[in-house]
Amino acid sequence: MSFLKLAQSRQSIRAFTPQSLSDSQIEDVLAAAIAAPSAGNKQAWHFEVVRDPALKSAIAEQAAKQPWIATAPIVIVVCADPAQNSERYGERGRDLYTIQDTAAAIQNMLLCAVDLGLGGCWCGGFDERTAAEILDLPTHLRPIALLPIGYPGGPAPDPRPRRPISEVVNFR
Numbered sequence: 001m002s003f004l005k006l007a008q009s010r011q012s013i014r015a016f017t018p019q020s021l022s023d024s025q026i027e028d029v030l031a032a033a034i035a036a037p038s039a040g041n042k043q044a045w046h047f048e049v050v051r052d053p054a055l056k057s058a059i060a061e062q063a064a065k066q067p068w069i070a071t072a073p074i075v076i077v078v079c080a081d082p083a084q085n086s087e088r089y090g091e092r093g094r095d096l097y098t099i100q101d102t103a104a105a106i107q108n109m110l111l112c113a114v115d116l117g118l119g120g121c122w123c124g125g126f127d128e129r130t131a132a133e134i135l136d137l138p139t140h141l142r143p144i145a146l147l148p149i150g151y152p153g154g155p156a157p158d159p160r161p162r163r164p165i166s167e168v169v170n171f172r
């Protein structure tokens, strides 16, 4: 599949079969994450791979009205490590580059999941503090996204419409 087709075929998947993922699939997804670009190559990210059902449920419960998150065989909690960037880039590094670093890693993981025949969803609707407490994260890490990943269950969702290129691009 061409890269464009792969990118266009990615959809947010919110229903999963109970089938678990192999270690090699999980490793591929994580390898894709750390292949992402990052400001000054500081790689201000950290990933918690949650497979434990009780932990998954606890994480899903505090993600407002999204209990389906726990039905994925794994939930990757993507954390930002702002200090990695603030040392070199100050406020801009802490508040902007760190978010961009982790966003690039997230998209790489979602695309890798599609390439492996899997699906996932980028979930930002959750309580950071509660998630950090549940996972007992060190205070320097900020959980910024939940990524449930697994084999898609049920019918494929209708593709969400996109604003056309003509509306969002200006050629000069």
Ligand SMILES: Cc1cc2nc3c(=O)[nH]c(=O)nc-3n(C[C@H](O)[C@H](O)[C@H](O)COP(=O)(O)O)c2cc1C
Pocket: 010, 011, 012, 013, 014, 066, 121, 122, 123, 124, 125, 126, 160
């Ligand atoms: C920053 C961000 C936060 C999101 N948070 C959630 C979320 O909490 N729950 C959810 O179901 N989808 C969430 N999404 C997924 C979007 O709803 C989805 O990407 C968008 O509707 C386009 O659909 P598609 O991914 O199928 O193309 C989020 C996406 C992004 C980029």
